[in-house]
Amino acid sequence: MEQLLQHLVNGLVLGGTYALLGIGLTLIFGLMNVVNFAHGEFYTLGAYAAFAALALGGVDFVVAVLAAIGAGALLGALCERVLLRPLRAESIDTTMLVMIGVWIAMQNGELLVWGGVAKSIPHPFPTAPLVLGPVSIAPLRVFVLVLAAGLIAASYLLIHRTKLGRAMRATFQDRDTAALMGVRISRIHTATFAFGSALAAAAGALLGPVFLAYPSMGDLAALKAFCVVILGGLGNLPGATLGGLLLGIAEELGAGYVSSGYRDAVGFVIIILVLLLRPSGLFAREERIG
Amino acid sequence: MIRLARGLGALLALTLPFWLANPYFLHVVIMAGIFGVLALSLNLLLGYTGQLSLGHAAFFGIGAYTSALLTLRLEWSFWLALPGAVALTALAGWLIGRLALKLRGAYFVLVTISFAGVISLVSVNWMELTNGPLGLPGVPAPELGPWSLRAKSAYYYLVLAGVALSYLVCARLVGSRIGRAFLALRENEPLAESVGVDVTHYLVLAAVVSAGLAGLAGGLYAHYTRFVSPEVFLFTYTVTMVVMVVAGGKGTLAGPLVGALLFTALPEALRLATSWQWQMLAYGVLLVLLVFFLPRGIVPALAAWRARRAS
Amino acid sequence: MAGSASVVTLAVRDLAVQFGGVAALGGVSFEVSPGTITSVIGPNGAGKTTAFNAITGYLRPARGEITWDGAPLTGLRPSAIARRGVVRTFQKTSVFPSLSVADNVTIGLHLRATAGFLDVVLGRRRIRDEERRLAADAEAIIAFVGLAHRRREIASALPYGEQRLVELAVALAAHPRLLLLDEPGAGMTSGEKDVVSELIRKIRGRGITVLLVEHDMRMVMGISDIVIVLNHGRVIAEGAPADIRTHPDVIRAYLGTTGDRA
Numbered sequence: 001m002e003q004l005l006q007h008l009v010n011g012l013v014l015g016g017t018y019a020l021l022g023i024g025l026t027l028i029f030g031l032m033n034v035v036n037f038a039h040g041e042f043y044t045l046g047a048y049a050a051f052a053a054l055a056l057g058g059v060d061f062v063v064a065v066l067a068a069i070g071a072g073a074l075l076g077a078l079c080e081r082v083l084l085r086p087l088r089a090e091s092i093d094t095t096m097l098v099m100i101g102v103w104i105a106m107q108n109g110e111l112l113v114w115g116g117v118a119k120s121i122p123h124p125f126p127t128a129p130l131v132l133g134p135v136s137i138a139p140l141r142v143f144v145l146v147l148a149a150g151l152i153a154a155s156y157l158l159i160h161r162t163k164l165g166r167a168m169r170a171t172f173q174d175r176d177t178a179a180l181m182g183v184r185i186s187r188i189h190t191a192t193f194a195f196g197s198a199l200a201a202a203a204g205a206l207l208g209p210v211f212l213a214y215p216s217m218g219d220l221a222a223l224k225a226f227c228v229v230i231l232g233g234l235g236n237l238p239g240a241t242l243g244g245l246l247l248g249i250a251e252e253l254g255a256g257y258v259s260s261g262y263r264d265a266v267g268f269v270i271i272i273l274v275l276l277l278r279p280s281g282l283f284a285r286e287e288r289i290g
Numbered sequence: 291m292i293r294l295a296r297g298l299g300a301l302l303a304l305t306l307p308f309w310l311a312n313p314y315f316l317h318v319v320i321m322a323g324i325f326g327v328l329a330l331s332l333n334l335l336l337g338y339t340g341q342l343s344l345g346h347a348a349f350f351g352i353g354a355y356t357s358a359l360l361t362l363r364l365e366w367s368f369w370l371a372l373p374g375a376v377a378l379t380a381l382a383g384w385l386i387g388r389l390a391l392k393l394r395g396a397y398f399v400l401v402t403i404s405f406a407g408v409i410s411l412v413s414v415n416w417m418e419l420t421n422g423p424l425g426l427p428g429v430p431a432p433e434l435g436p437w438s439l440r441a442k443s444a445y446y447y448l449v450l451a452g453v454a455l456s457y458l459v460c461a462r463l464v465g466s467r468i469g470r471a472f473l474a475l476r477e478n479e480p481l482a483e484s485v486g487v488d489v490t491h492y493l494v495l496a497a498v499v500s501a502g503l504a505g506l507a508g509g510l511y512a513h514y515t516r517f518v519s520p521e522v523f524l525f526t527y528t529v530t531m532v533v534m535v536v537a538g539g540k541g542t543l544a545g546p547l548v549g550a551l552l553f554t555a556l557p558e559a560l561r562l563a564t565s566w567q568w569q570m571l572a573y574g575v576l577l578v579l580l581v582f583f584l585p586r587g588i589v590p591a592l593a594a595w596r597a598r599r600a601s
Numbered sequence: 602m603a604g605s606a607s608v609v610t611l612a613v614r615d616l617a618v619q620f621g622g623v624a625a626l627g628g629v630s631f632e633v634s635p636g637t638i639t640s641v642i643g644p645n646g647a648g649k650t651t652a653f654n655a656i657t658g659y660l661r662p663a664r665g666e667i668t669w670d671g672a673p674l675t676g677l678r679p680s681a682i683a684r685r686g687v688v689r690t691f692q693k694t695s696v697f698p699s700l701s702v703a704d705n706v707t708i709g710l711h712l713r714a715t716a717g718f719l720d721v722v723l724g725r726r727r728i729r730d731e732e733r734r735l736a737a738d739a740e741a742i743i744a745f746v747g748l749a750h751r752r753r754e755i756a757s758a759l760p761y762g763e764q765r766l767v768e769l770a771v772a773l774a775a776h777p778r779l780l781l782l783d784e785p786g787a788g789m790t791s792g793e794k795d796v797v798s799e800l801i802r803k804i805r806g807r808g809i810t811v812l813l814v815e816h817d818m819r820m821v822m823g824i825s826d827i828v829i830v831l832n833h834g835r836v837i838a839e840g841a842p843a844d845i846r847t848h849p850d851v852i853r854a855y856l857g858t859t860g861d862r863a
Contacts, residue, residue, distance in 0.1 A: 035396040083578065092395055093342060097536060098581050100344075104529060105574025111567045219525065223407065226400055261415035268404035268411075275393055275401055459722055466721040466728065467714045467735075474708045477697035481768075484657065484691075485775035486683035486712040495718065 002134035007252040013141045013210070015248025016148030020203040021221060022228025022240035023155050024196030030235025031172045031192050034084060035096040040222025041106035042072045042197040046204025047213040048114055051121045054209075061124055065147065065205045072201025073194040080193035085186060103222070111215040118214035144206045151202055152241055155195075159237060164191060172235050200225070220264055227267040230274050303450060307443035316442040320514060322554035323449035324507050327456045328527075329534040329546030331503035334460060336532070337540035338469060339496045340476030341394065344528050345386070345402030348409040349501040351522035353379045353508025355413065355420060358429040358518045368432035368513055375509040376502045383501020387494035394479075410523035425519025429512050445514055452510050453547070456503050461543055463499065472496055476541075526570070533577055539587025548588055610635060611656070611687070611779055611812065616665035617834075618651050625651045627834040628665065633779070633827075638801060638811045640821045642845075643831035644854060649814040650692055652831070653783055657689040658682045669779065684712060686778035690785065692814075694764045696771070698757035702748055705756050705767055706739040709774025713738065739774065746770045746800060762793040769800065780804060782813045786820050798824050822846065830854065 021043060028036045046068035053064035079102065087095050125143060129136040159165040170178040171188045179185050204213075204221070211217075227247055232239025247267060255263035310316060328350060335341050353375040360371035390401045413420045420426070431440040432448065439445050463469045471492040474482035482489050512518045530553065538549025557569050564572075584591055611633040618626040626648040633639045641649050654660040656667055658679040667674045674682050697705045714735055716728050743752050746766045751759060756767050765785065772780060785801070786794040798820055805811055815821050821828060822842040830838040830845060832854040838845055845851055 029396075035399065086582075093340075094581055094585070096342070096396065096399070097532070098578050100529065100532065101574045101577030101581070103574065104577065105571050108567045108571040108574065112571065223403065226403075230397075230400065259415065262411060265408050265411045268407040271400055271404040272389065272408075275397055276389060462721050462724055466732070467711060467716045468718065468721055470704070470708045471711060473700065473704075474697060474711075477700060478695060480659065480679070481691065481695045481697065481771070482708065483659075483679035484683060484689050485709045485771060486680050486688075487708070488678070488680040 003256065005135050007256045008249060009135050009137055010141075011249030011252035012245060013137075013145045013148075013248070014207075014251060015245035016145050016152070017203040017207045017244075018224055018228055018247050019152055019241045019244025020148055020199045020206075021225035022232060022244045023152065023237055024199035024203075025225040026229045026232060026235055026237070026240045027168070027192050028196040029229055031168060032084070032189050033092055033095075034193075035092060035099065036193075036196070037096065037099045037222060038079070038102040038106060039196070039200055039225050040218030040220070041103055041110070042076060042200035042218075043204035043207075043221040043225075044107070044110055044213070044215065044218035045075060046072055046201030047121065047208030047217060048110060048119075048204075049201065050205035050208050051114075051119055051213050054122050055119075061143075061209075062147075065202060068201045068205035069198045072204075073198035076197025077190050077194035079197070080190045084193065085189065088189070103218075107215055107218060114213075114215065116215060118212040120212050121209040123209040140209060144210060147206060148203075151199065155199065156237065158195070164188075168192060220267075223271075224267045227271045230271055307446050311443075313442050316446055318554060318558050320442065320446055320449050322551045323446075323453045324511050324514070325530065325534060325554055326453050326547045326550035327507040327510070328504055328531050329538065329550045330453075330456045330460050331500045331507065332531045333535045333540055333542075333546040334463070334472070334500040334503070335496055336535055337542070337545070338464065338472035338476060339493055341390075341398045341493065341496075342532070343386075343402040343497075343500070344399050344525075344532070345404075345406035346500075346504055346531055347523050347525060347527040348402075348406035349379045349382060349504035350508040350511070350527055351409065351413065351520075352382055353505030354512040354518045354522045355426070355508075356505070357509035358426050358512040359419070361430050361513075362426060362428070368430065372432075372506070372509040372513075376505045379505025379508065380498045380502035382505075383497040383499075384494060386501070387497030390497075391490045391493065406523060406525075406528070410520060413520040413523060420520070423520055425517060425521075427517050429516045429518060431516060432513055449510055449514070452506055456506065457543065457547070459499065459503070464543060468492065468495065529573065529577075533573060533580075535587075536577065537580055537584070537587055539589035539591075542587070542589045545587050545589040552588075610670075611810075612666075612668045613652070613656065614666045614668075616652065616655055616667065617663045618648070618655050618660055619663045624834055626655070626662075629831065629834065629836055631829050631836055631839060633810060633812050635810050636805065636808065637826040638805050638813060638824050639827045639829065640813045640815055640825040641829045641831060642815065642818075642821055647831040648834040649831055650783055651834075653689060653781055653814060656682075657687060657781060683775055683777075686776065687781070688772045688775045688777035688779070689781035690768050690772050690783055692783040692787065694761065694768065696756040696764055696767050698755075700756060701753050702743060702756055702759070702767055702770075703736075703739055703752045706742050706770050706774045707735055709742075709771035710735050710738055712775055742770050742774050745773070745803075747796070762789050765789065765797070766800075769797075773804070777809055779810045779812060782811065782815075784814055784816060786815055786817045794820055 021039070025036060025039050028034055049068040049071040050064045053059050053067040054061065083098055083102065084095060087098060123140055125139040127138065129138050130142065159168060167178065167183045167188050170181065170183055171185060175185060224247060228240050228243040231243030231246060247270065250270065251263050251266045254266040306319065307316065310319070328346065332343065332346050335343050356378045357371045357375035360366040360374050361368060366374065386402065386405055390398050393401055414423055431438055433439065437444070439448055471482070471487045474487050475489050475492060479489055508522065511522070534549030534553045535546050537553065538547065539545030560569050560572070614630045616626055616629045617624065629648070629652060641652065643649055651660065655662045656674065658674065658677050658681070662675065669685060669687055674685070674687065697708060714731055716731060720728050740752070743749055746769055748763060748766055748770065751763060756764060759767065769785065782801070785797050789797065794817060801811055801824055813825070825842050828840065828842050828845040829836060830851050837850045837854060838848045
């Protein structure tokens with residue numbers, strides 16, 4: 001029982017960042033119809049940006065996370081403007097191939113810049129765990145969970161309370177009608193991709209210090225993000241949030257009670273099962289955004 | 291003109307070890323052949339049925355492990371183990387085909403990736419069977435009567451036969467009612483159904499044949515390098531196959547082979563100049579450039595160029 | 602005309618289709634007599650295409666029964682329905698876009714070939730003979746719809762009207778006994794419509810029963826033996842074109858006084 005509680009808490013910490021990854025991807029997938037296989041590379045980018053800011057720049061941890069978010073948004077916007085905008089009329093397969101190319105190029109670019117050895121990202125929190133009854137948790141993880149929750153809340157506000165969010169929702173529902181109503185679709189696409197990439201980078205900056213930063217860390221992150229999207233349904237923000245938490249907890253339970261070697265198989269198995277049994281997502285009532 | 295080129299190509303291929311005795315070059319050609327089989331296999335799905343499998347390294351790896359384990363543990367002859375490997379991977383392809391029946395596009399891609407992910411983790415964790423990350427050393431080289439095919443020049447002919455067989459299977463399928471059904475699935479699925487093409491049946495068939503061919507490549511690889519480890523499941527292999535097919539020309543018969551030759555030789559040439567990371571970086575950039583500037587691939591571009599010159 | 606001994610009929614009984622709780626078809630019943638050209642007409646949203654989709658297996662009806670030749674079609678996949686001789690075309694142009702006209706039609710001949718996996722891979726001689734026969738059949742069908750001069754061209758590169766003819770050729774290649782045409786005249790010039798009307802008559806002449814959804818009243822009244830009128834998912838009238846033209850309910854439906862939808 002105590003062990004179960006511990007697994008649940010650890011799962012929540014992981015799940016919060018998975019939700020960030022998933023929200024970013026589900027927006028890009030749902031709104032732009034782009035299968036962004038490079039999503040995980042923005043997660044890696046975030047981790048390295050945080051590393052650079054903390055280890056080399058010596059800044060505050062929150063500032064480092066903000067720097068990562070900025071880097072993700074900037075590169076995401078660039079990627080959309082240069083590569084995806086000219087291909088908007090092309091099929092989903094074409095953009096998918098391009099994003100696979102970006103994935104490989106970014107990953108190996110990171111390998112060239114940072115080298116293949118995993119880097120541990122310094123953080124200012126004490127390593128002694130907080131003990132709350134049967135559960136113990138590192139202060140860093142508490143911080144990660146709080147910040148992830150804050151960013152998820154900020155995403156909700158952006159989608160539901162801002163003009164940009166309203167335009168994004170309109171575009172998701174019906175691109176042509178939105179365009180007729182004066183929504184600048186190109187801008188929405190750039191904003192969506194930048195926003196999604198920034199969230200992925202934030203996830204990387206948050207989880208990087210918990211684990212390690214290494215160039216291929218994005219591969220699994222991307223697959224987990226896809227798993228979250230599939231769990232939650234396309235363009236479904238609450239679905240992605242719930243899906244992220246569920247995946248985090250499922251992984252912790254799988255690693256704890258089945259075998260730690262198969263921790264990363266949990267996501268794969270979930271993808272396969274959900275696609276087979278409920279292709280529209282576990283929480284999908286209908287396709288939507290918000 | 292085409293016939294002459296083909297005859298010349300066949301003659302060159304058949305006599306290659308006699309004028310290219312350098313073992314390093316032979317090695318490159320053998321790897322190109324193994325990748326040629328893989329590219330043909332992926333092309334059957336991507337080029338003809340229009341479904342992108344990003345789990346093809348799994349079939350390659352299953353083929354390699356099966357053939358290696360059958361010869362190592364059960365001491366089967368290579369000549370039985372290789373068909374065994376093909377059969378088991380074909381079965382895996384059937385399973386994936388059945389699972390992904392109703393899934394298309396991105397969802398098909400995700401199921402194939404996940405399948406490869408699970409298989410790769412199994413290969414690392416199922417120590418008793420696969421020896422885990424340490425891999426399986428000492429995979430025997432095939433023997434033909436009293437001769438061992440250990441020498442590169444001999445193994446070259448084995449791979450050449452594998453390529454020829456794969457090409458023949460693909461060519462015959464493509465030119466038949468079955469290949470037309472594959473195309474119909476790619477082009478317009480509802481219309482295909484309306485004239486009686488049982489689309490899911492043909493998708494499963496394509497997956498089975500494609501997986502079987504990838505398994506053949508895996509077996510050929512295992513007995514050539516004589517060592518199998520979880521590295522055979524590396525995503526890099528899948529990416530290489532995709533690049534080869536897209537660059538060569540998906541949905542053409544010669545495209546995958548041209549792509550395989552080019553993208554085995556090119557990295558080897560680059561290897562002298564740059565590190566592996568730069569090569570992979572170049573791969574990624576190249577894939578992007580290809581989509582922008584040569585979306586249909588080399589072979590169709592050449593065909594279009596010839597047609598323009600002829601008219 | 603309908604007096605043949607074998608009564609091969611399409612019978613639709615109490616067919617109902619729901620989209621997210623909204624009834625698109627609310628219990629429709631009708632029959633199609635063999636050897637006729639039967640048209641289904643009705644205002645937009647009356648459920649014509651929905652009925653087609655349900656008959657040919659593209660939609661699962663909420664209730665009701667569809668029988669063809671005495672055997673039920675309900676629950677079968679489209680390809681299985683095609684195998685029983687019921688073939689349809691689509692409202693929006695639907696060809697195999699990047700293939701030639703000849704390849705389009707040869708795909709349509711799928712059911713007339715028998716080659717299995719082993720035959721093909723082993724390169725059996727029988728297969729070569731079969732391929733020759735298929736090529737000849739395709740030629741004949743292409744000539745029948747009047748596209749012989751286009752047979753090597755890529756389908757999507759043809760003008761709209763000719764693409765619709767390709768579509769018709771593909772459907773004919775599947776050897777239908779009942780052919781369902783979804784707005785074959787849509788978007789065509791009146792000259793092209795006359796060509797299509799003539800083709801449909803010739804198709805009936807080959808013993809193929811034709812069920813047709815069409816908006817162009819001139820075309821419908823000109824070629825139909827029987828006209829069925831749908832409105833709001835129900836059959837409101839059925840009969841010979843002359844009777845339908847003067848049917849009060851039909852006039853009311855088209856003037857829009859009974860419904861809130863146009």
